[in-house]
Amino acid sequence: MQEQKDIDDVLQLVGFTVGEENFGINISEVHEINRFEQINRLPDLPNYVLGVIDLRGVVIPVINLAEKLGIQSREVTKDTRIIIIGFNEEKVGILVDSVSEVLRVLSNNLEKPPSIIKNVNSEYIRGIIRNNNHLSVILDIQQLFKDYNPLLTKENTMISPEIKSVAREETSDPAIEKIVEVTKAMADGNFTQEIDVNLYGQVGEIARYINATLKKLQSIEPNIAQASDKIPEASMQLSEITKATEEATHSIMGQVERVLDSQDVILHNLFSIEKGNGVQNSAGEIKQIVLDNKETLLDIITGLSFQDLTGQKIKAIISLIEEVEKRVLQLIVTFGLKDKAALEVDSPLMDLSGKSALNQNVVDNLLEEFGF
Amino acid sequence: MLDLKLKILVVDDFSTMRRIVKNILRQIGYSNIDEAEDGNGALSKLRQDKYDLVISDWNMPNMTGLDLLKAIRADGNLNGIPVLMVTAESKKENVVEAIKYGVNNYVVKPFTADILKNKIEKIFDGKSGG
Numbered sequence: 001m002q003e004q005k006d007i008d009d010v011l012q013l014v015g016f017t018v019g020e021e022n023f024g025i026n027i028s029e030v031h032e033i034n035r036f037e038q039i040n041r042l043p044d045l046p047n048y049v050l051g052v053i054d055l056r057g058v059v060i061p062v063i064n065l066a067e068k069l070g071i072q073s074r075e076v077t078k079d080t081r082i083i084i085i086g087f088n089e090e091k092v093g094i095l096v097d098s099v100s101e102v103l104r105v106l107s108n109n110l111e112k113p114p115s116i117i118k119n120v121n122s123e124y125i126r127g128i129i130r131n132n133n134h135l136s137v138i139l140d141i142q143q144l145f146k147d148y149n150p151l152l153t154k155e156n157t158m159i160s161p162e163i164k165s166v167a168r169e170e171t172s173d174p175a176i177e178k179i180v181e182v183t184k185a186m187a188d189g190n191f192t193q194e195i196d197v198n199l200y201g202q203v204g205e206i207a208r209y210i211n212a213t214l215k216k217l218q219s220i221e222p223n224i225a226q227a228s229d230k231i232p233e234a235s236m237q238l239s240e241i242t243k244a245t246e247e248a249t250h251s252i253m254g255q256v257e258r259v260l261d262s263q264d265v266i267l268h269n270l271f272s273i274e275k276g277n278g279v280q281n282s283a284g285e286i287k288q289i290v291l292d293n294k295e296t297l298l299d300i301i302t303g304l305s306f307q308d309l310t311g312q313k314i315k316a317i318i319s320l321i322e323e324v325e326k327r328v329l330q331l332i333v334t335f336g337l338k339d340k341a342a343l344e345v346d347s348p349l350m351d352l353s354g355k356s357a358l359n360q361n362v363v364d365n366l367l368e369e370f371g372f
Numbered sequence: 373m374l375d376l377k378l379k380i381l382v383v384d385d386f387s388t389m390r391r392i393v394k395n396i397l398r399q400i401g402y403s404n405i406d407e408a409e410d411g412n413g414a415l416s417k418l419r420q421d422k423y424d425l426v427i428s429d430w431n432m433p434n435m436t437g438l439d440l441l442k443a444i445r446a447d448g449n450l451n452g453i454p455v456l457m458v459t460a461e462s463k464k465e466n467v468v469e470a471i472k473y474g475v476n477n478y479v480v481k482p483f484t485a486d487i488l489k490n491k492i493e494k495i496f497d498g499k500s501g502g
Contacts, residue, residue, distance in 0.1 A: 249388040257395065358462045360480045360487060366464065367478060370471050372494075 011110065013103040013129075015136055016083065016096040019071045022136040023096075024103055024129065029085050029141050033099050036080040053082065053093060057201040060084065062093040068144065069124075073097060087145050103136070105129050110138065179207055182214070191217040220331050227324040234317045241310045248306035255296045255303070262289045375496065376401045379421075383407070383414040383428040383440065384458075389481075393427060393458065396485045400492070411435025415443055418450050425492070430459035430466065438470060445474045454495045458483065 013024035014033070034055070039062050041051040048067040052059050062082055066073030074080075079098035084091050110127035124144040129136050175195075182193045191214050195207045266289055269282035358366070380402055384390045390407045397405055406423070408414035410432040418426070426444065430437040437457060444450045454476040459466075462480040470478060477491040 246386070246388055250391065253388065253391050253395070260395075260399070358464060358467070358480065360483065363462060363467055363478055363480050366467050367471070372471075372477065 009107045011105050011107050015100040015103050017098045018066050018096050019073050022134050024136045024138045031084040034082045036076055060091050060093050065094045223327040227327045230320050234320050237313055241313055252300050252303045255300050259293050259296055378424040379404045380425045381406050381423045385409055385432040396488050400489050411440035414440055426455045427458055430461040441473050
């Protein structure tokens with residue numbers, strides 16, 4: 001079970017900086033990492049509590065970690081982050097100057113903190129790791145905030161009524177449950193449901209996006225189904241056309257072969273006539289052959305009418321393809337797929353237009369270049 | 373001069389095309405003609421019997437004409453057999469690829485009896501001359 005032990009011993013840490021110092025906290029304590037946003041300052045808070053933010057409708061206090069640790073923090077920059085951590089079943093944001101990386105370290109490599117660490121009270125410290133050229137201090141969040149009393153409860157009158165209502169509605173489970181239900185149905189191919197709840201904030205936004213997507217899917221689905229229903233029929237028709245043209249070509253070729261063979265008989269008879277041998281017989285034979293050939297040639301002409309029959313079938317198939325194309329285009333427009341290049345598929349069809357095809361002369365020139 | 377006793381293998385997946393080529397060959401004067409539906413069929417025939425010329429299409433199921441050409445050139449017993457491509461694959465890169473793998477000549481569909489005759493003559497003139 002050595003392997004299992006190794007896995008257990010790997011610590012995953014979120015590394016961040018406050019001031020000039022590097023820190024890490026266990027990734028399992030981190031709910032999310034957000035960019036800096038407006039912090040609403042509230043009166044009468046301990047000086048290390050900066051205020052509250054509205055995180056998708058939930059009001060969350062933000063702690064000034066620098067203040068708590070007694071070190072100098074930098075000003076807010078584009079790198080400033082608020083790490084949301086779980087604390088006593090509540091969420092708390094901690095303000096850090098930057099989030100650097102996710103570290104994977106063996107817990108064996110976690111060193112005991114030296115007895116004197118500048119500026120940081122050692123009771124918060126789980127240990128120290130060496131990472132590249134610097135030391136990172138691994139914080140014990142639960143220890144760090146053990147004295148922290150959540151001043152902010154839902155009943156707290158300091159929170160404005162609007163924020164309270166947003167918080168209550170947004171976290172209501174039935175809405176989330178409905179979203180889960182509808183998206184699950186979508187994944188199963190059922191696009192008929194919609195989310196009929198009236199929501200605010202980012203959850204509401206998600207619900208509206210899902211509903212908009214559903215509407216598009218509802219409009220497009222029957223179209224696609226209708227169009228694709230016809231495709232097997234079209235390919236069957238095309239197979240029949242191939243068969244029909246093959247048969248017709250063979251039949252015509254058989255007739256042509258008969259005419260060609262008869263030419264040899266005519267030639268033979270003409271040689272006889274030339275020599276003056278059995279002129280009457282030869283002339284009679286030639287006459288009969290010519291009459292037969294006339295009939296055969298007429299048969300060939302009528303046989304060529306297969307082009308008309310197959311042509312009509314092919315026209316029907318072309319209009320079907322155009323119909324499918326139209327519906328696919330509609331799909332592209334509805335979903336706003338703009339990257340045309342991504343939609344271009346390598347066609348297995350050869351270029352039948354002949355525009356890019358070389359003719360025999362060009363091929364011959366090419367062959368000549370290679371010494372043929 | 374054309375040796376009309378040449379044994380020729382015509383390879384095309386379309387029976388009509390095989391018949392057209394055979395008819396033209398017969399009009400030229402060849403009578404010893406066999407046919408195969410694709411590269412695989414052609415290879416097994418070539419390994420059973422002696423042929424003097426292969427006339428092959430490019431685009432066929434199972435084994436394409438190009439793969440047939442490669443297989444013929446890679447087979448010590450067959451690599452001397454001339455191969456004439458008769459195909460609708462007429463893009464420059466196709467022609468160059470066929471040349472690279474040792475095609476003896478290349479006819480673009482649709483073609484005339486004269487072109488086919490010329491190409492066959494050229495293949496065997498070249499052989500006797502060089």
